[in-house]
Amino acid sequence: MTETPPSYHVPGLVPTGPKLITTRFDVADGYTYDGYVRTGGYTALRTALTTMTPEDLVNQVKAAEIQGRGGAGFPAGTKWTFLPPNVFPRYLVINGDESEPGTYKDRLLMELDPHQLIEGIVLACYAIKAAQAFLYVRGEMALAQERLAQALNEAYANGWVGRNIAGTDFSVDITLTWGAGAYIVGEETALIESLEGNRGMPRLKPPFFPAVKGVYMQPTIVNNVETLSNLPWIVNEGGESFKAIGAPTSTGMRMFAVSGHVNRPGVFEVPNGVTTFRMLFEAPEYCGGIRDGRKVKAFIPGGASAMWFFDEHLDLPLDKPTVDRSGSMLGSGAIVVMDDRTDMVRAAWRVVRFFARESCGKCTPCREGTTWLERIMKRIVDGHGRPEDLDLLLDVSDNISPGIAWPPRQTTICPLGPSAVSPIASALRRFRPEFEHYIAHGRPIDGVDTRSTAHV
Amino acid sequence: MARLSDANVATAKEIIGRFPRPKSALILLLHLAQEQDGHVSESAMEHIAELVEVTPAEVFGTASFYEMFKFEPVGKYCVNVCTNISCQLLGGWELLEHLEHRLGIHAGQTTADGLVTLEDVECIAACTEAPALQVNYRYRYRVTEADADRLLDDLRRGRLDAEIPPHGVLARVRQRTTERWADTGTQAQAQVDAR
Numbered sequence: 148m149t150e151t152p153p154s155y156h157v158p159g160l161v162p163t164g165p166k167l168i169t170t171r172f173d174v175a176d177g178y179t180y181d182g183y184v185r186t187g188g189y190t191a192l193r194t195a196l197t198t199m200t201p202e203d204l205v206n207q208v209k210a211a212e213i214q215g216r217g218g219a220g221f222p223a224g225t226k227w228t229f230l231p232p233n234v235f236p237r238y239l240v241i242n243g244d245e246s247e248p249g250t251y252k253d254r255l256l257m258e259l260d261p262h263q264l265i266e267g268i269v270l271a272c273y274a275i276k277a278a279q280a281f282l283y284v285r286g287e288m289a290l291a292q293e294r295l296a297q298a299l300n301e302a303y304a305n306g307w308v309g310r311n312i313a314g315t316d317f318s319v320d321i322t323l324t325w326g327a328g329a330y331i332v333g334e335e336t337a338l339i340e341s342l343e344g345n346r347g348m349p350r351l352k353p354p355f356f357p358a359v360k361g362v363y364m365q366p367t368i369v370n371n372v373e374t375l376s377n378l379p380w381i382v383n384e385g386g387e388s389f390k391a392i393g394a395p396t397s398t399g400m401r402m403f404a405v406s407g408h409v410n411r412p413g414v415f416e417v418p419n420g421v422t423t424f425r426m427l428f429e430a431p432e433y434c435g436g437i438r439d440g441r442k443v444k445a446f447i448p449g450g451a452s453a454m455w456f457f458d459e460h461l462d463l464p465l466d467k468p469t470v471d472r473s474g475s476m477l478g479s480g481a482i483v484v485m486d487d488r489t490d491m492v493r494a495a496w497r498v499v500r501f502f503a504r505e506s507c508g509k510c511t512p513c514r515e516g517t518t519w520l521e522r523i524m525k526r527i528v529d530g531h532g533r534p535e536d537l538d539l540l541l542d543v544s545d546n547i548s549p550g551i552a553w554p555p556r557q558t559t560i561c562p563l564g565p566s567a568v569s570p571i572a573s574a575l576r577r578f579r580p581e582f583e584h585y586i587a588h589g590r591p592i593d594g595v596d597t598r599s600t601a602h603v
Numbered sequence: 604m605a606r607l608s609d610a611n612v613a614t615a616k617e618i619i620g621r622f623p624r625p626k627s628a629l630i631l632l633l634h635l636a637q638e639q640d641g642h643v644s645e646s647a648m649e650h651i652a653e654l655v656e657v658t659p660a661e662v663f664g665t666a667s668f669y670e671m672f673k674f675e676p677v678g679k680y681c682v683n684v685c686t687n688i689s690c691q692l693l694g695g696w697e698l699l700e701h702l703e704h705r706l707g708i709h710a711g712q713t714t715a716d717g718l719v720t721l722e723d724v725e726c727i728a729a730c731t732e733a734p735a736l737q738v739n740y741r742y743r744y745r746v747t748e749a750d751a752d753r754l755l756d757d758l759r760r761g762r763l764d765a766e767i768p769p770h771g772v773l774a775r776v777r778q779r780t781t782e783r784w785a786d787t788g789t790q791a792q793a794q795v796d797a798r
Binding site: 345 | 626672686730732733
């Protein structure tokens with residue numbers, strides 16, 4: 148047990164690529180103002196404010212072709228251009244509500260390098276001409292809240308946030324706030340509802356595209372923590388340099404959390420688009436192989452909402468278009484590895500239970516559908532499954548996401564409901580005999596670990 | 604339990620002052636009430652309603668959506684064990700069962716001495732450190748059964764008082780109030796736009 152937070156697992160320098168946003172993870176005082184400035188902090192902001200116009204900055208970010216790191220992977224620079232011109236006030240909202248199962252990166256960036264995020268926020272405000280940013284952190288992350296509050300106070304005191312930043316006529320306020328336990332608030336319109344003091348229920352798009360009608364019905368850009376943490380590097384080194392790292396279709400370095408049955412679970416900053424899942428799982432500088440020399444049975448490539456991958460997908464690169472075409476998504480950089488002793492029925496049940504618990508209840512297909520999926524899965528896991536349950540699971544899934552296809556079609560306002568279908572469809576299509584065995588015998592197939600842990 | 608104390612009202616007003624609209628401060632004020640009393644009381648919600656100029660029903664309407672707000676007293680320490688997929692794969696359920704056994708309660712219950720409330724929670728973003736748990740939202744990573752026993756012992760003996768404040772306290776550093784530049788609004792933004 149690690150006593151002193153933050154505990155994180157970052158390997159030494161990864162030989163295959165540079166570090167862009169995790170450079171201070173190994174610096175003991177990297178989260179303090181002194182530590183940040185000593186290691187080159189706030190130089191990008193001074194450069195941008197004194198030598199670049201907002202348009203120059205937007206162009207650099209567009210040239211970098213950085214894809215948003217929150218899950219959808221939309222190009223950040225392009226997103227900014229959706230703001231209607233000359234409509235003020237406009238707002239920047241920073242989504243720090245990391246809660247997709249398997250995802251663990253934004254919390255590290257907030258705890259270990261809060262000033263880098265703040266510098267990125269002010270840069271983004273300059274680019275989109277916003278005077279007010281809201282930094283929304285997940286409620287359960289007490290240390291991140293504390294470090295960001297401290298960092299903001301220091302940044303204000305040293306003139307990097309607030310009025311006349313770096314002696315220029317540019318000014319911006321950052322308001323730190325946090326949630327109180329609700330996965331759905333990670334969805335951008337639900338986050339905006341929460342920010343307005345309401346229940347965190349998503350808004351219908353259209354008309355409520357944040358860029359047009361966001362916070363207080365004003366134009367709003369919602370960016371992820373990791374996305375904004377890259378901005379200081381992009382300003383310092385140039386958008387073209389960023390684009391030169393990784394693949395043309397997935398630029399830059401990107402953070403991935405690899406958890407589950409690997410020898411060394413960890414959070415890694417890897418060259419985006421060129422690293423493969425197999426390299427990540429097997430290379431000594433990353434996870435160092437599957438536990439006990441076993442084989443991969445399945446893995447989730449991009450968080451609980453993603454369709455599962457299997458051994459035939461191991462050599463796919465971590466490249467957004469490639470993974471999209473292969474029937475899943477990279478999502479929020481959350482990879483969960485399950486070895487060949489894993490009880491797939493139980494794994495699928497646990498992921499479905501998550502969505503059932505976290506459905507906000509606004510849309511009927513999701514509220515009722517996820518609840519029923521969980522109940523049916525639970526009775527199968529408990530040994531009371533019925534032969535007709537498997538078709539029933541698919542029928543309920545089809546009502547939430549017609550056709551059970553990828554990318555999912557949805558009968559709901561947001562993607563939460565269809566996400567609950569992913570584990571069902573993945574496990575049932577691939578491991579149907581395991582479900583049938585559970586129903587016939589009331590227990591898992593031989594050879595899987597009967598405890599929840601497959602590592603005895 | 605009570606309305607917000609005078610000191611907390613002052614804090615609440617500072618928080619409200621950092622938002623363009625008072626209701627945006629609602630969740631932070633509910634956290635403030637929970638910090639004061641360990642849970643969110645009805646009278647605190649009525650007080651918050653006055654401060655942000657909405658009805659008490661609206662305050663409860665928002666508060667009841669979020670899992671972290673407790674409307675009845677809970678233990679001094681909320682021990683939240685993650686059982687989501689990454690933790691399940693590495694023994695999260697067994698850890699929870701071990702704690703249930705040691706505490707003599709089920710997940711969702713509080714020990715008779717009021718020390719510990721045990722919960723089975725969703726992903727807490729520590730997936731590579733499974734199995735993980737939080738004590739009042741402070742992390743413990745790769746927790747073995749022996750670690751869990753030691754944790755309970757430390758909590759009982761008050762050895763973690765310095766590190767882990769009572770339930771309801773999140774960040775121990777507050778953002779300080781500054782003069783809000785954004786208050787000058789559209790005129791100032793147009794100035795930025797002119798650059």
